[in-house]
Every structure is written in structure tokens, then in C-alpha cells.
Amino acid sequence: MVSLIVSTFAPFPTLSLSVDADTSLDAVVDLLHHRYPALPGNVVLSTHRGLINLDASVSSLQLDGSPLVSLRLTPRVLGGKGGFGSQLRAAGGRMSSNKTSNNDSCRDLSGRRLSSIKEAKKLVEYLEAEPERVKAKAEAARAKLEALERKLGIEPPKKDGSKEAGSSKSGDPPVLAGKKHRFDDTEYLEQSQDLVDGVKNAVASALLKKKKKAKLTHPTPETPKEAPAAPKVTPVEEKPATTVAIGA
Structure with a gap:
């Protein structure tokens, strides 16, 4: 056994x-x-x-x-063709190669932090690109204005400064972009002026009523009346007594 x-x-x-x-x-x-x-x-x-x-x-x-x-x-376990270990090693290598290192808290030989140096470089680049940004902003605003003028039927001025062929010579202001235009609707102007005057009058009357109401609600203390003046006393001069002789 x-x-x-x-x-x-x-x-x-x-x-x-x-x-x-x-x-x-x-x-x-x-x-x-x-x-x-x-x-x-x-x-x-x-x-x-x-x-x-x-x-x-x-x-x-x-x-x-x-x-x-x-x-x-x-x-017994079911196995594959193998090579799983090599795949794991390759994946680990890729992960280690893609790993980013943050050294912003480190300092250079002069004692400055790397993060401060990077921020200074970014600020310099921003200031250098400032004129281009201003120019692009101005061009965008000009394009927006021209598009609005085209919608309103206003012809923009030509670059050579020449006037339009259809502009009148009777003293009317030329139709140019960015210029003021004459408004000839007198009825509208009168109504607008009447409305403005009415609003001003209504506000003035409301303020006046408010002041009167405030005076009635909170009367001001009256000033004390002055005491009547004492009558003047004129001294009377004494006359010498006259002696009358009565005969016996």
C-alpha cells in the first residue's frame, strides 16, 4: 500500500x-x-x-x-494564444510615455518659479497681439455698421471721398454713412414736442401737489408773537401853588 x-x-x-x-x-x-x-x-x-x-x-x-x-x-483552465504579458508591458510603456509632469512649482537658477515665468511670457504675447485684436474689433464693428446701413438703404461713402451722383445741390445734406439726416415730418415733431411739454407740466404739478400736501401734514411751528409795547408815560411838571389872599 x-x-x-x-x-x-x-x-x-x-x-x-x-x-x-x-x-x-x-x-x-x-x-x-x-x-x-x-x-x-x-x-x-x-x-x-x-x-x-x-x-x-x-x-x-x-x-x-x-x-x-x-x-x-x-x-484545468482554458488558455489563449498567449502574449498577454507583452500586451500589458506595451500598455504600461504607453501610459508612462504619456504621463505629464507638472514642474510649475520648481524654481530656476535665479530663484523665480517656473509658473511665474510662464505667466510673464503669456502676458507679453497678449500685449504683442493687442493691436491685432483692436484692429479686428474695429473691422468687425465697421462691417456691422455697413450691413446695417445697407439694410436701411443708406449708401456708404466711397473710399476716394467723391460724392454720390444723385446728391442734390440745393443745400440738402448728402446721404453719407455716419452723417446726420434731415427729418422733415413736422407733424411728428409737433406731436413729440407736445408730449414732452405735457410730461414736464404733469411732473411739475405733481411735485407742487406733493409739497402742498407735505405742508398740510407737517405744519411749520409758528413764531411767537411779540409782547405789546408798554405805553410811554410822560412825567407831568409840577406847577408852584398860587396863594390867594382873601380880604377880611
Whole structure:
């Protein structure tokens, strides 16, 4: 009899069997499945030296006639064509090459931070491009004005400064872009002036009423009347008494 110590995989424990020396390894696998039905069907036996032939007997695995044989039971897994490790290494290389390093907090030999130097360069580039931005903005505004004038039927002036052929010579202002135009609708002007005057009068009357209401609600304290002046007293001069002699 030969004692077999079979190391399995989780969650199964290590198994121990006693078989005859001439028992084939294929029969050992069947015996393990019979005693432990929970084992998966697709398993393989091996030793520390690698895979073994299942048609061989247990006695071929005995070393120096030892009655103890150690085996390892592992499940079979479906494999591909391989090369997965190389793919992982290639992906890791690409990730490391694309990794960005931020050194803005570092300083140069003069002690200035790299982030400050980058900001200064950006500011210089912005100031250098300022005239172009102003010019582009002015051109966009001019194009917008010309488009609006075309919608209103106003012909823009020519670049050579010449006047239009249809401009009148009777003193009317020429129709030029950006110039004031004469408005001859007198009825509209009169109505507009009447409206402005009416609004001014309404506001003035409302302010006057508000002032009167404020005076009635909060009367001003009256000034105390002056006391009547005391009558003047003229002193009377005393006349000397006259003595009348009465005859006896």
C-alpha cells in the first residue's frame, strides 16, 4: 500500500488516500471524484517536477521505495494564444510615455518659479497681439455698421471721398454713412414736442401737489408773537401853588 498526500486548491483541504502500488494515476483521479463529489471534473495531477502521465502507476512516483507520494491537484483552465504579458508591458510603456509632469512649482537658477515665468511670457504675447485684436474689433464693428446701413438703404461713402451722383445741390445734406439726416415730418415733431411739454407740466404739478400736501401734514411751528409795547408815560411838571389872599 502507498499513501498519497494530494494538495488541492481552495476551498478544498489536503486529501489523503491509501492505494495499491500498481494503481494507475487515472484511477486515482476517479477515486478522488468518487470520495469527494464536489471536486470539479476537469482536474489534473502533477508533482513538484511538473505534469505526469496519467497512464503510469503510483509505484513509478515512489522515490527509493518510500511508501509516501506527494501529488498536487489543480484545475484545468482554458488558455489563449498567449502574449498577454507583452500586451500589458506595451500598455504600461504607453501610459508612462504619456504621463505629464507638472514642474510649475520648481524654481530656476535665479530663484523665480517656473509658473511665474510662464505667466510673464503669456502676458507679453497678449500685449504683442493687442493691436491685432483692436484692429479686428474695429473691422468687425465697421462691417456691422455697413450691413446695417445697407439694410436701411443708406449708401456708404466711397473710399476716394467723391460724392454720390444723385446728391442734390440745393443745400440738402448728402446721404453719407455716419452723417446726420434731415427729418422733415413736422407733424411728428409737433406731436413729440407736445408730449414732452405735457410730461414736464404733469411732473411739475405733481411735485407742487406733493409739497402742498407735505405742508398740510407737517405744519411749520409758528413764531411767537411779540409782547405789546408798554405805553410811554410822560412825567407831568409840577406847577408852584398860587396863594390867594382873601380880604377880611
